[in-house]
Amino acid sequence: MKLIEAKQHFISSWGAFGTHWGINRTMAQIHALLLISSDPLTQDDIMEELTISRGNTNMNIRELINWGLVDRLLLSGERKEYFTAEKDIWKVVKQIVKERKKRELEPMLQLLDKLEEVEGDKRDKHVKSFVDTISGIKKLGKQADRTLDTMIKAEESWFISSLMKVFK
Amino acid sequence: MKLIEAKQHFISSWGAFGTHWGINRTMAQIHALLLISSDPLTQDDIMEELTISRGNTNMNIRELINWGLVDRLLLSGERKEYFTAEKDIWKVVKQIVKERKKRELEPMLQLLDKLEEVEGDKRDKHVKSFVDTISGIKKLGKQADRTLDTMIKAEESWFISSLMKVFK
DNA sequence: TCGAATTTTCAAAATTAATTGAAACTAAAT
DNA sequence: ATTTAGTTTCAATTAATTTTGAAAATTCGA
Numbered sequence: 554m555k556l557i558e559a560k561q562h563f564i565s566s567w568g569a570f571g572t573h574w575g576i577n578r579t580m581a582q583i584h585a586l587l588l589i590s591s592d593p594l595t596q597d598d599i600m601e602e603l604t605i606s607r608g609n610t611n612m613n614i615r616e617l618i619n620w621g622l623v624d625r626l627l628l629s630g631e632r633k634e635y636f637t638a639e640k641d642i643w644k645v646v647k648q649i650v651k652e653r654k655k656r657e658l659e660p661m662l663q664l665l666d667k668l669e670e671v672e673g674d675k676r677d678k679h680v681k682s683f684v685d686t687i688s689g690i691k692k693l694g695k696q697a698d699r700t701l702d703t704m705i706k707a708e709e710s711w712f713i714s715s716l717m718k719v720f721k
Numbered sequence: 722m723k724l725i726e727a728k729q730h731f732i733s734s735w736g737a738f739g740t741h742w743g744i745n746r747t748m749a750q751i752h753a754l755l756l757i758s759s760d761p762l763t764q765d766d767i768m769e770e771l772t773i774s775r776g777n778t779n780m781n782i783r784e785l786i787n788w789g790l791v792d793r794l795l796l797s798g799e800r801k802e803y804f805t806a807e808k809d810i811w812k813v814v815k816q817i818v819k820e821r822k823k824r825e826l827e828p829m830l831q832l833l834d835k836l837e838e839v840e841g842d843k844r845d846k847h848v849k850s851f852v853d854t855i856s857g858i859k860k861l862g863k864q865a866d867r868t869l870d871t872m873i874k875a876e877e878s879w880f881i882s883s884l885m886k887v888f889k
Numbered sequence: 890t891c892g893a894a895t896t897t898t899c900a901a902a903a904t905t906a907a908t909t910g911a912a913a914c915t916a917a918a919t
Numbered sequence: 920a921t922t923t924a925g926t927t928t929c930a931a932t933t934a935a936t937t938t939t940g941a942a943a944a945t946t947c948g949a
Contacts, residue, residue: 554836554839554840555839556840556841556848556851559836559839562832563832570825573743573821573825574742575740575741575742577906577907579907588854589851591846591847591849596926597925605908606909607926607927608909608910608927608928608929609908609909611926611927611928612928615927632916632917633925634925640853640854640857642854642858642860642861646861657738661738664731664734668730668731671722671724671727672723672724678759679724680724681759682757682758682759683727683728683731685808686810687731687757689809689810692810693814693877745937746937765895773938773939774938774939774940775896775897775940776898776938776941777937777938779896780898780937780938800894800895800946800948801894801895801896802895
């Protein structure tokens with residue numbers, strides 16, 4: 554397979570992959586493109602490469618910057634802005650985990666805390682079924698939260714070697 | 722908070738949560754409803770509770786069964802089908818991980834294997850950047866694949882106690 | 890075998906999400 | 920101060936996804 558073909562393949566697959574994880578296709582594609590580019594790219598480069606509009610490109614780059622996955626780069630003597638993606642995939646994964654934890658897991662845990670305090674007789678099977686389910690989710694969720702915190706702080710080498718020992 | 726109110730809260734939040742993870746709102750809501758119900762429910766119960774159409778209910782129940790998250794139940798003497806969800810949240814998580822691994826991670830790893838073999842001089846920085854990124858993703862992906870395999874086989878108690886020791 | 894109860898399908902409609910592109914805005918260069 | 924290159928915004932459009940509901944299919948009891 555030629556490089557150009559392989560790149561296209563990767564970009565489109567990464568885009569499709571993203572849609573299964575609640576990330577829009579274009580955002581995932583821009584990320585993929587920046588991941589495999591040896592040099593920083595401008596908005597125009599990205600528009601042209603992915604054949605998408607200026608507005609779409611701009612909004613999704615901004616969103617990637619919010620997620621901490623892409624950096625704006627000002628080259629001296631150049632008026633245009635350039636963009637690069639973090640290439641160390643372990644850092645990328647940690648960053649995504651960090652953001653999703655903050656945006657989704659933490660609010661969910663707060664909600665579960667409130668729901669667990671529902672009024673009513675705990676011996677009533679309807680109440681019991683509800684509280685048991687909520688408690689179970691909360692317990693696992695809190696564990697996941699702690700585990701992810703540690704993961705976010707970890708080095709890749711540490712992650713791999715430690716998990717290799719345990720998960721065996 | 723009253724039970725009925727708490728249930729509605731949980732169902733709607735679980736639905737919104739699902740949409741961030743590539744799962745449609747209704748499917749997540751039906752799953753939530755079954756999770757917190759003390760008894761099995763019929764299609765009509767679900768339709769009524771969530772005020773959704775028969776077709777929608779039916780399709781999403783089917784999808785939940787495909788995912789292995791919901792079981793069909795035939796009560797003797799009853800003509801209608803009843804449905805229940807696995808209540809053990811650890812089993813639920815393992816089942817979701819198992820399916821997503823099969824549907825998404827494994828195909829992605831296969832693709833990366835092919836893309837890594839791109840033609841061209843590895844000293845060319847364009848080729849190198851591409852191959853390095855692909856290799857990095859593949860390496861982490863394969864590690865994740867192995868880790869998840871072990872997790873799928875694990876007991877919850879084992880999971881929590883082991884991880885507590887490592888991630889500390 | 891027939892008929893009623895129940896489940897399933899799927900084309901059309903409704904809803905939601907993504908994308909465009911032109912205008913407004915901003916900031917550097919002249 | 921004005922022009923110009925570049926960036927951002929957002930209302931309107933387009934595309935994708937979800938939902939409906941009625942018809943078809945199936946299943947079970949009489």
